[in-house]
Amino acid sequence: MLINSKERIHPHMFTLWVSMGSVIMMFAGLTSALIVKKNQSAWINIEIPYQFYFSTIILLSSSGTIYLAKRFFNLRNMHYFRMLSLITILLSFFFIVNQFYAFSVFENNNLHVFGRNSNGFLSFLGVTALLHILHVLGGVVALSIMVFKAYYSSVKTYSNSRINILSTYWHFVDILWVYLFLFFLFI
Amino acid sequence: MSSTFSDHSSATLVAPHLLDDTHHEHHHETFISKYVFSMDHKMIAKQFLVTGIFWAVLGGLMSVLFRLQLGYPDASFPWLEDILGKWAKGGHITPEAYYALVTTHGTVLVFFVLTAGLSGTFANFLIPLQIGARDMASPFMNMLSFWFFFLAGLVMLSSIFVETGPFSGGWTAYPPLSALREASPGSKSGMDLWIISMALFVVSSLLGGLNYIATVLNMRTKGMSMTRLPLTIWALFFTAVLGVLSFPVLFSGFILLIFDRNFGTSFYLSDIYVNGVGALPNEGGSAILYQHLFWFLGHPEVYIILLPAMGMVSEILSTNARKPIFGYMAMIGSMFAIAILAFLVWAHHMFVTGLNPFLGSIFVLLTLLIAVPSAIKVFNWLTTLWRGNIRFTPGMLFSIGFVSLFISGGLTGIWLGNSALDIHLHDTYFVIAHFHIVMGVASMFGMFAGIYHWYPKMFGRYLNNTLAYIHFWITFLGAYLIFWPMHYEGLAGMPRRYYDYSIWESFKQFSDLNRFISTVAMIVFAVQLLFIANFFYSMFKGRKLLTQNPWNSNTLEWTTPINPGHGNWEGDIPEVYRWAYDYGKDGTEFISQVTPIGSSESTH
Ligand code: HEM
Ligand SMILES: [Cu+2]
Numbered sequence: 001m002l003i004n005s006k007e008r009i010h011p012h013m014f015t016l017w018v019s020m021g022s023v024i025m026m027f028a029g030l031t032s033a034l035i036v037k038k039n040q041s042a043w044i045n046i047e048i049p050y051q052f053y054f055s056t057i058i059l060l061s062s063s064g065t066i067y068l069a070k071r072f073f074n075l076r077n078m079h080y081f082r083m084l085s086l087i088t089i090l091l092s093f094f095f096i097v098n099q100f101y102a103f104s105v106f107e108n109n110n111l112h113v114f115g116r117n118s119n120g121f122l123s124f125l126g127v128t129a130l131l132h133i134l135h136v137l138g139g140v141v142a143l144s145i146m147v148f149k150a151y152y153s154s155v156k157t158y159s160n161s162r163i164n165i166l167s168t169y170w171h172f173v174d175i176l177w178v179y180l181f182l183f184f185l186f187i
Numbered sequence: 188m189s190s191t192f193s194d195h196s197s198a199t200l201v202a203p204h205l206l207d208d209t210h211h212e213h214h215h216e217t218f219i220s221k222y223v224f225s226m227d228h229k230m231i232a233k234q235f236l237v238t239g240i241f242w243a244v245l246g247g248l249m250s251v252l253f254r255l256q257l258g259y260p261d262a263s264f265p266w267l268e269d270i271l272g273k274w275a276k277g278g279h280i281t282p283e284a285y286y287a288l289v290t291t292h293g294t295v296l297v298f299f300v301l302t303a304g305l306s307g308t309f310a311n312f313l314i315p316l317q318i319g320a321r322d323m324a325s326p327f328m329n330m331l332s333f334w335f336f337f338l339a340g341l342v343m344l345s346s347i348f349v350e351t352g353p354f355s356g357g358w359t360a361y362p363p364l365s366a367l368r369e370a371s372p373g374s375k376s377g378m379d380l381w382i383i384s385m386a387l388f389v390v391s392s393l394l395g396g397l398n399y400i401a402t403v404l405n406m407r408t409k410g411m412s413m414t415r416l417p418l419t420i421w422a423l424f425f426t427a428v429l430g431v432l433s434f435p436v437l438f439s440g441f442i443l444l445i446f447d448r449n450f451g452t453s454f455y456l457s458d459i460y461v462n463g464v465g466a467l468p469n470e471g472g473s474a475i476l477y478q479h480l481f482w483f484l485g486h487p488e489v490y491i492i493l494l495p496a497m498g499m500v501s502e503i504l505s506t507n508a509r510k511p512i513f514g515y516m517a518m519i520g521s522m523f524a525i526a527i528l529a530f531l532v533w534a535h536h537m538f539v540t541g542l543n544p545f546l547g548s549i550f551v552l553l554t555l556l557i558a559v560p561s562a563i564k565v566f567n568w569l570t571t572l573w574r575g576n577i578r579f580t581p582g583m584l585f586s587i588g589f590v591s592l593f594i595s596g597g598l599t600g601i602w603l604g605n606s607a608l609d610i611h612l613h614d615t616y617f618v619i620a621h622f623h624i625v626m627g628v629a630s631m632f633g634m635f636a637g638i639y640h641w642y643p644k645m646f647g648r649y650l651n652n653t654l655a656y657i658h659f660w661i662t663f664l665g666a667y668l669i670f671w672p673m674h675y676e677g678l679a680g681m682p683r684r685y686y687d688y689s690i691w692e693s694f695k696q697f698s699d700l701n702r703f704i705s706t707v708a709m710i711v712f713a714v715q716l717l718f719i720a721n722f723f724y725s726m727f728k729g730r731k732l733l734t735q736n737p738w739n740s741n742t743l744e745w746t747t748p749i750n751p752g753h754g755n756w757e758g759d760i761p762e763v764y765r766w767a768y769d770y771g772k773d774g775t776e777f778i779s780q781v782t783p784i785g786s787s788e789s790t791h
Binding site: 008009011014015018019021022023025026027028029030033036037040043114115116117118120123124127131 | 324325393397398400401404405431432433434435436438439440442443446450451452453454468470471472473475476479480483
């Protein structure tokens with residue numbers, strides 16, 4: 001199948017696709033666990049605060065910036081590539097901070113995510129959001145290394161496989177969040 | 188997970204197929220780079236194997252110890268106190284120690300021996316050699332996969348030495364025993380270490396699985412289409428797919444468990460009163476939730492263990508019956524069906540948890556459907572043997588033993604798969620008998636078959652045959668003698684996981700039988716030590732291999748030099764022209780996959 005085609009998928013890209021399958025299964029496990037538990041006693045649904053809409057917009061715009069970064073990389077415009085990458089990284093930090101801020105809203109309303117008397121729904125939201133943040137951070141680290149190399153490495157490589165893989169992963173993490181957001185919104 | 192494309196791995200992925208024509212042994216190898224942090228798939232395979240053997244001995248020894256308790260509940264063994272200290276006060280294994288032993292035995296054998304030891308060894312060894320690649324897609328990730336496994340082992344090992352003992356709530360680690368520190372001594376730091384160890388193990392499995400999939404799909408040599416692959420590779424491929432898709436779900440279950448243990452959440456906990464502690468504040472959790480998450484991995488896991496054995500057995504049966512495998516495509520199809528169904532039957536472990544009976548009946552149907560592909564495979568193995576020109580090599584004997592065990596254990600699965608019967612049989616020795624025969628011993632036999640068959644390729648020497656025959660017959664008879672009687676105990680309602688049956692009026696009758704089982708278990712364990720002696724002795728002193736292809740086999744690994752270096756083939760990787768099973772075709776005994784199709788040859 002893959003072996004004969006001219007446009008062979010880069011081996012790293014292939015590995016990425018398979019590991020995205022793994023990640024999907026993990027989050028599918030968590031969200032289906034919530035569905036199972038929802039049907040049991042003592043279940044209280046909580047309204048999602050508007051801060052999570054902000055998070056979603058921030059993350060989605062970072063998908064836009066990394067897309068542009070990739071375009072500029074392919075045009076060998078390293079200046080814009082670096083700038084857009086930095087904006088992407090910055091946006092993801094905004095996203096993470098805003099996530100934590102959103103959770104503090106619950107705590108201020110005396111709704112607990114973890115710990116004694118925590119609410120089941122919020123615990124699920126908390127664990128899922130934390131795991132998602134870890135995946136965002138993974139992307140940030142990889143992108144930072146790439147930008148760093150673009151600044152300092154003496155050997156200039158213009159192989160675009162790395163940025164392709166990275167941006168695919170980035171879009172994946174964004175879509176993952178959108179899925180989680182909608183899930184918690186409508187469940 | 189997100190680190191899979193971190194910086195390091197790229198450097199190692201100079202995809203070996205790009206280096207086809209370059210000679211490989213130009214760099215000097217140190218002891219460390221050759222034997223410790225090796226990136227040669229063959230060395231990593233041996234590392235998995237030897238580590239697996241270590242764990243098999245330890246896990247096996249544990250079963251001997253708790254069988255001592257079950258067989259001789261009244262006797263006291265002062266030497267036990269010498270080796271176990273406070274865990275065997277007065278020469279009696281304490282209840283805490285008993286449960287710790289049972290739990291660690293289960294965890295270690297299922298995950299470390301039959302998952303890592305089996306598919307870690309043979310996926311690493313056989314995938315590149317049989318598909319015609321110089322190494323894995325990412326040798327670096329492959330090395331990481333072993334070291335994560337090794338680390339998981341170290342952590343598990345350390346849990347044996349903590350003050351409160353290792354985890355003791357069963358290999359499935361159900362909450363609340365696994366979630367509440369106060370629940371039992373083993374639920375304290377023993378459980379912390381258990382869960383860390385298992386998390387490391389999941390990472391190791393994912394790294395390995397990703398690599399196996401990428402390698403099989405992307406790195407086959409010229410001419411090696413998917414339908415020319417030996418069945419070993421298909422089996423290892425499906426195994427990897429199952430692992431990559433089901434281990435993350437287990438992982439998510441573990442994460443929730445970690446939060447319940449450490450951060451006061453109530454995913455799995457509700458309305459609990461602990462002796463000496465009082466009522467717990469946790470509200471609204473469900474222990475059944477964990478069981479869903481666990482068995483969603485747990486059932487695919489049993490096939491992760493079995494499929495590699497099935498693949499190797501298919502290969503070895505065909506080679507030594509000197510006949511093509513019967514129903515090659517049906518074999519692939521049934522493995523595919525098994526892989527799909529493996530994800531759809533998890534609730535058959537939960538029939539008596541209050542599962543909705545209507546839902547239960549759907550799971551009965553899906554569970555019994557597995558019998559179809561299983562029966563197809565058995566039929567094909569038997570027809571492969573039928574009228575074959577059979578060579579009874581040790582590998583062949585273990586393969587035939589595998590088929591026998593798979594039939595015996597599969598049939599009892601059909602009993603258990605009926606939810607009505609399962610009300611009676613659940614959590615009895617019938618289940619123990621079922622899964623030890625069909626999974627434990629059968630996969631062990633597959634592993635032994637693989638070791639006897641590929642040892643010459645691994646070490647350039649043969650194992651001693653006489654010892655091998657002794658090993659086979661005693662293990663084979665012993666396995667049936669140990670596990671067959673357990674069916675009767677289970678049918679009589681004898682529950683699993685009890686410390687002492689002699690105090691129960693209903694189960695007193697089994698005292699003699701239990702003693703018999705324990706005695707045979709000890710003999711069988713001793714014979715495994717004989718195998719291990721053979722394994723290590725033959726590595727240095729075994730009869731040397733003089734030909735490349737000792738079994739006159741068709742597959743690619745036998746076209747490499749007797750002691751292949753890193754890169755496997757000197758010169759070009761051979762091209763493949765046919766499937767792996769041209770045995771006895773047109774009157775020729777065997778035709779290697781690298782032989783071009785002759786002009787007068789019939790096509791299949
Ligand atoms: C026709 C095929 C099979 C059927 C219908 C079947 C059915 C079942 C059922 C219903 C149970 C749950 C029993 C209970 O706890 O009450 C069970 C347990 C088990 N089965 Fe099977 N099984 C089959 C084949 C296999 C195979 C091939 C393996 C492994 C390779 C396997 C491994 C296990 C294990 C490990 C357990 C018990 C786990 C535990 O409770 O600790 N089974 N089986
Ligand atoms: Cu099952």
